[in-house]
Amino acid sequence: MGVILILAPISVLIGLSGLGAFWWTLRSGQYEDPAGDAARILIEDSDDLIS
Amino acid sequence: MALTLNPGRAPDLSAFLKRAEGGPSRLDLLVKGARCAACMSKIEKTVGDLPDVAAARLNLTEGRLSVRFATSEGDAGRVIATLEGLGYPATPYDPAQAVAAHDKESRRLILAMAVAGFGAGNAMMFSVPVWAGLFGQELGPATRTMMLWLSAIVATPCAIYAGLPFFESAWRSLKAGRANMDVPISIGVILTLFISFVETLLRGRDAYFDAAVSLLFLLLIGRWLDHRLRARARSAAADLLALQAPAASVLGTDGVERIKPLSEVAVGERVLVRPGERIPVDGFVEDGVSELDNALLTGETASVPVRPGDTCRAGAVNLSGPLRLLAIARSEDSAVAAIARLVEAGAQTKSLYVRLADRAAAVYVPVIHSLAALTFAGGLALGLGPREALLRAAALLIITCPCALGLAVPAVQITASSRLFRKGILVKSGAALERLAEVDHVVFDKTGVLTEGRPRLIDAPAAAIAMAAPLARASAHPLARALAAEAGPGVRAVDVVETAGQGVEGVIAGRRARLGRAGFVGLEGRAGSETELWFAFDGDTRIRFAFSDQLRPDAAETIAALRRQGLTVEILSGDLAGPVARAAATLGVGDWRAGLTPEQKAAAIDELAAQGRKVLMVGDGLNDTAALARAHAAMAPGTALDASQNAADLVFSGAGLGAVPEAIHVASAARHRALENFGFSALYNVAAAPMAMLGLVNPLVAALAMSGSSLIVTLNALRMHGEGRR
Numbered sequence: 001m002g003v004i005l006i007l008a009p010i011s012v013l014i015g016l017s018g019l020g021a022f023w024w025t026l027r028s029g030q031y032e033d034p035a036g037d038a039a040r041i042l043i044e045d046s047d048d049l050i051s
Numbered sequence: 052m053a054l055t056l057n058p059g060r061a062p063d064l065s066a067f068l069k070r071a072e073g074g075p076s077r078l079d080l081l082v083k084g085a086r087c088a089a090c091m092s093k094i095e096k097t098v099g100d101l102p103d104v105a106a107a108r109l110n111l112t113e114g115r116l117s118v119r120f121a122t123s124e125g126d127a128g129r130v131i132a133t134l135e136g137l138g139y140p141a142t143p144y145d146p147a148q149a150v151a152a153h154d155k156e157s158r159r160l161i162l163a164m165a166v167a168g169f170g171a172g173n174a175m176m177f178s179v180p181v182w183a184g185l186f187g188q189e190l191g192p193a194t195r196t197m198m199l200w201l202s203a204i205v206a207t208p209c210a211i212y213a214g215l216p217f218f219e220s221a222w223r224s225l226k227a228g229r230a231n232m233d234v235p236i237s238i239g240v241i242l243t244l245f246i247s248f249v250e251t252l253l254r255g256r257d258a259y260f261d262a263a264v265s266l267l268f269l270l271l272i273g274r275w276l277d278h279r280l281r282a283r284a285r286s287a288a289a290d291l292l293a294l295q296a297p298a299a300s301v302l303g304t305d306g307v308e309r310i311k312p313l314s315e316v317a318v319g320e321r322v323l324v325r326p327g328e329r330i331p332v333d334g335f336v337e338d339g340v341s342e343l344d345n346a347l348l349t350g351e352t353a354s355v356p357v358r359p360g361d362t363c364r365a366g367a368v369n370l371s372g373p374l375r376l377l378a379i380a381r382s383e384d385s386a387v388a389a390i391a392r393l394v395e396a397g398a399q400t401k402s403l404y405v406r407l408a409d410r411a412a413a414v415y416v417p418v419i420h421s422l423a424a425l426t427f428a429g430g431l432a433l434g435l436g437p438r439e440a441l442l443r444a445a446a447l448l449i450i451t452c453p454c455a456l457g458l459a460v461p462a463v464q465i466t467a468s469s470r471l472f473r474k475g476i477l478v479k480s481g482a483a484l485e486r487l488a489e490v491d492h493v494v495f496d497k498t499g500v501l502t503e504g505r506p507r508l509i510d511a512p513a514a515a516i517a518m519a520a521p522l523a524r525a526s527a528h529p530l531a532r533a534l535a536a537e538a539g540p541g542v543r544a545v546d547v548v549e550t551a552g553q554g555v556e557g558v559i560a561g562r563r564a565r566l567g568r569a570g571f572v573g574l575e576g577r578a579g580s581e582t583e584l585w586f587a588f589d590g591d592t593r594i595r596f597a598f599s600d601q602l603r604p605d606a607a608e609t610i611a612a613l614r615r616q617g618l619t620v621e622i623l624s625g626d627l628a629g630p631v632a633r634a635a636a637t638l639g640v641g642d643w644r645a646g647l648t649p650e651q652k653a654a655a656i657d658e659l660a661a662q663g664r665k666v667l668m669v670g671d672g673l674n675d676t677a678a679l680a681r682a683h684a685a686m687a688p689g690t691a692l693d694a695s696q697n698a699a700d701l702v703f704s705g706a707g708l709g710a711v712p713e714a715i716h717v718a719s720a721a722r723h724r725a726l727e728n729f730g731f732s733a734l735y736n737v738a739a740a741p742m743a744m745l746g747l748v749n750p751l752v753a754a755l756a757m758s759g760s761s762l763i764v765t766l767n768a769l770r771m772h773g774e775g776r777r
Contacts, residue, residue, distance in 0.1 A: 008177070011176060022165050033111055033112045036112055043092040
């Protein structure tokens with residue numbers, strides 16, 4: 001029974017970290033230009049790459 | 052003498068640069084036509100490589116390019132010229148303060164929704180063992196109380212944070228002496244939390260922590276959808292307006308031409324207007340001869356000649372020659388602004404419209420709250436004890452929660468408007484759809500709505516067209532271009548001299564010829580009801596070309612479709628009686644009025660409203676804006692003037708007039724779905740309320756019933772989406 005006292009806070013912490021991650025994505029503007037982000041992956045910026 | 056413009060010198064656009072204190076300056080541009088990764092990398096690379104540009108980043112979703120310069124001075128004109136060279140027309144715009152504030156609100160709602168989602172999920176994790184205990188499985192009272200406390204620790208802070216938007220709105224509406232939907236929501240959430248704490252302290256088992264948070268979660272989804280709908284429409288509308296470039300070329304005392312935002316043009320400044328541009332402010336013509344197209348201003352199709360000393364009204368389009376104007380009014384005081392004030396008055400009457408959900412709330416709130424009070428009082432009277440009586444009252448408030456009501460309308464409206472969006476129809480708000488669904492009478496403007504808004508040659512012999520075509524090809528005048536378009540490609544006249552406002556003269560196959568107004572070819576004192584051109588070889592007979600503004604190809608079909616939907620149709624135009632009567636006869640519309648001023652149009656709409664008609668106004672001109680704002684619902688084509696697009700509820704682009712019956716059809720289907728959802732919610736509440744009053748509801752039943760009803764409402768709304776695909 002005592003295991004609940006350990007597992008319950010852990011599960012809440014995991015949930016909280018998910019919430020925190022979402023908050024971070026929101027703050028860093030990752031939803032501002034979905035079409036642009038999808039397209040940006042196709043651009044080859046040759047100067048930064050290992051040749 | 053003719054006024055000339057120096058195309059080599061780029062106008063100064065520095066008024067659009069945004070300078071941080073001492074830091075580098077920034078420029079925001081709307082870029083048209085960028086669609087793919089290749090466009091994006093080309094734009095960012097080329098602009099980023101300009102000498103004084105530090106960085107350029109394109110937002111592909113919104114088509115906005117943000118340029119950061121290396122220093123506090125930047126050459127905005129060169130950036131725009133570079134983009135134009137790449138094939139992407141760009142316009143500077145001011146990311147208005149309102150947009151930023153709006154974005155903050157949206158972010159707050161999303162965060163509240165995320166917190167509520169987290170709270171609901173995690174609180175429910177502790178509730179599940181308690182629910183299991185409800186069916187007599189082994190769960191000791193100590194464990195149960197511990198689970199409830201854990202649930203409380205997770206749910207309470209989440210409920211308080213996620214509930215804030217509702218609490219604030221409820222408080223505002225109570226202060227104003229009204230009760231909106233947020234009042235019962237707030238009371239329900241606070242009471243539920245309170246009762247649950249009491250139950251937990253008393254070691255009872257009916258605690259509703261998870262229900263309070265999941266209620267907020269579901270409601271926030273509805274709230275966010277509604278918000279998104281308005282935000283998307285607003286930003287799309289802002290783009291349309293920015294593309295019309297509310298800017299003017301002002302000639303400084305030093306002779307340098309600067310582009311200024313419209314609001315900064317002062318009285319007494321000299322403004323340059325090139326052919327094809329719109330007159331930015333009211334002014335006297337100082338130099339230059341041209342013709343003005345007042346179609347958007349008054350609805351007249353015939354153009355008006357102007358010469359030095361004449362007055363031009365803001366909003367007219369300069370057709371043939373460059374003009375230099377002396378501004379006699381600021382932008383706010385220009386002819387346009389007088390109409391804008393009429394629009395504002397109309398917008399106020401529209402804000403009095405009560406939305407469907409609020410109408411439902413007005414019935415729902417008193418009924419549910421008196422039932423809850425009755426349950427409590429009745430429970431006491433029947434000897435249940437205060438704790439059980441209060442529990443039943445709280446259960447009633449929770450289970451009849453307006454989740455379904457909160458989701459019913461926004462879910463339907465967002466699916467309806469995205470369906471219309473795919474067809475090129477932009478819906479500005481959910482309320483607009485609701486109003487559109489109630490429409491029973493459609494009023495059309497003629498010029499630019501029923502007609503294409505540009506002249507086309509009517510019945511001229513092919514031989515005459517071929518004779519005049521070489522001269523027409525050499526002119527930039529709209530009528531000449533219409534003639535040239537009819538003739539197709541071919542030879543051009545030589546030695547061409549264009550006299551602005553009169554016509555063109557040139558040599559065709561060795562013979563001197565003239566094309567222009569009647570007076571230009573030597574005919575005096577003739578005025579046709581339509582716009583016309585005359586052509587003559589030197590000393591030969593004169594040939595007359597008549598032009599008329601052609602009806603849109605789908606105009607007749609549209610009017611027939613509207614009639615099939617049971618709507619009556621009327622034409623209100625500012626144009627002369629002749630063209631309006633002809634258009635009405637062709638379309639089979641018996642009800643028409645011509646020669647109306649903007650005030651008369653607005654009055655006609657008011658008159659119809661006074662008769663109890665719900666009017667949809669479809670118009671594009673400045674002379675329609677007041678009427679658009681007064682009408683029960685309003686639509687404007689994407690080619691309309693910015694003021695008209697502002698006043699309209701829906702803007703349709705490209706799709707043609709067929710957008711009108713389509714939008715009405717979708718709006719009434721949306722209304723139908725929303726009412727279905729209300730009906731379902733009412734039915735559900737009629738079943739749930741007695742159960743709660745009889746004490747049959749426990750936390751598990753409440754959680755199932757709540758999410759179940761919300762799910763059904765949402766699925767019903769999504770049926771709208773499917774219909775669009777068919």
